[in-house]
Amino acid sequence: MKRQSLIKLVTSLKKSRLAGFFLLGLLLGCQPTALQEEQQLMLAAKTDAIAAKRLARQRLASNELPAALAWWRQAARLGAQDALEHAIRLQIRLEGKLATAHWLTQQPHLPTLNNPAILAELGIWSKNVPQTDVAAWQHTAGCALTLQPVVSHAQGERTWQALLNAWQHDPQLAQLPVCFKPLLRVNSTELNCSEQLGQRITCNYAVLAPRVAQGDFQQLLVMAGRGVASYNNGIVQLPEEASLGLLRHEFMHIAGFLDEYALAPIIAKTLCQPGRMAPNLLVGNDSKVVARYAKRYGVAQTSLQLTPVDTCNAVGLQAYRPIAVITPMRHLDAPMPALYQQLLLKALATPQQLMPVQYYFAYLARQEQAWQNWQHFMQGAAAFGYPAAISALAVEVGE
Known part of the structure; x- marks a missing residue:
């Protein structure tokens, strides 16, 4: 009798275990897979900003940055202001500020960005951006x-x-x-x-x-x-x-100073001609060039320390600076030699010889055959005493 009871108990336990496994299988079969959850989330993200932001964070966590950007943008299109800011910061990181600014200004269906700091960083200046007064500066000696x-x-x-x-x-x-x-x-x-x-x-x-x-x-x-x-x-x-x-x-x-490092070939071909002079440069060191340099810039020949520089190497010409020490035209952080300060002040003493930007804009107007603009800009350049502008206007009158 006891033996039969034991057999029944073992059989009952086996059946219950099989039933448990069967029930577990049914439950597992009803659970959505990760892929199904992803599909459901993406479907919801078409209309739900929260779902889109969740996807953006997931992609960001897995370093899928372009995909994260796309979902931040989707959340922004659904009205999420914070998502728009995330999208902008990520796009700046991926594509730069200019591309981001262009994208933002071409999206009519986005929420208004109420963050003046971000707008200022993008260079989108509006009435909402705080104005910083960076005043003019007037030298006490006047404005050459x-x-x-x-x-x-x-x-x-x-x-x-x-x-x-x-x-x-x-x-x-x-x-x-x-x-x-x-x-x-x-x-x-x-x-x-x-x-x-x-x-x-x-x-x-x-x-x-x-x-x-x-x-x-x-x-x-x-x-x-x-x-x-x-x-x-x-x-x-x-x-x-x-x-x-x-x-x-x-x-x-x-003021006419030239670089004292090797120029690119196309630039050297234009600037480097035998006998060419600049305040800080001589192309060639024969006695005639040195004498002309000393006379033009008011420097005693005996004080010159002609030192070879690489400026004209690309065209096979040797250029020289008038001083031995390294200068700011070779290294940005080099001290300004007293001679260069003197030459700079000398150039500014005759500012009419320095080409004003109006002359360049007159050239652009001529390229477009916008003759009224050409005349206006050329007159502006002539007002500063620029000789080429004065001559151009005289030729026009003569014609």
């Missing part, structure tokens, strides 16, 4: 040369504030009869400065034509974009994060 600073982003504005302060406290630069107009802000999407590291910065300078036409400055100082600084046609172009040494170097180009 006046520059108009221009920025397109908050970073450029911060940099310019620091540079203007540093300029005023630099013992050499502060002596120059140079003035700066109040800072001009231009939307980044309009100025459209390039952001390619290792390449010269280019901008849509035409957007500055109305300001140039006012004719109350000779040079533009544009602090925007990322890349290599330059000076051409009355425009000092600096990256939005520039040092005082870089500003000083490019400013000296206005």
Whole structure:
């Protein structure tokens, strides 16, 4: 009797175990897989901002940044203000500020971005962006040369504030009869400065034509974009994060100073000609060139320390600087030699010989056959005494 009871108990336990396994199988079969959960979440994200933000965070956690950006944007389109800010910051990281600003201004169905700091960083200036008064600076000795600073982003504005302060406290630069107009802000999407590291910065300078036409400055100082600084046609172009040494170097180009490092072949071919002279450079060192240099710049020949530089190497010509020590035209942070300070002051004593930016804008107007604009800009250049502009207007009258 006891044996039969034991058999029944064992049989009962086996059946219950099988039933338990069967029930567990049914339960597992009813649970959604990870793939199914993902599909459901993506389906919900079409209309639900919370679901879209969840997907964005998941993609961000797995370092799928383009996918995370897409879902942040989707959540923003569904009205999530915080998602829009996340999308903007991630896009800046992936594509840069300019591309992000262009994208934002081309999205009519996004919620209004009520974050002045982000708008300023993108260079989208509006009434909601706090105005920072970066005043003009007038030299006590007058303005032989006046520059108009221009920025397109908050970073450029911060940099310019620091540079203007540093300029005023630099013992050499502060002596120059140079003035700066109040800072001009231009939307980044309009100025459209390039952001390619290792390449010269280019901008849509035409957007500055109305300001140039006012004719109350000779040079533009544009602090925007990322890349290599330059000076051409009355425009000092600096990256939005520039040092005082870089500003000083490019400013000296206005006065005719040339680089003392090897120029690119295409530039060397234009600038390097036998007998060519600049305040800081002689192409060749024969006695006639040296004598002409000394006479033009008022320097005693006996004080010259002609030192070979690499400026014209690309065209097989040897150039020389008039001094032995390393200068700011070779290394940005090198001290300014007294001779270079003297030569800089000498150039600024005849500012009418320095090409004003209005002359370049007259050239652009001529390229477009906009003759009324050409005349207006050329008259502006002539008003500064620039000889080529005066001659151009005289020829027009003569014709």
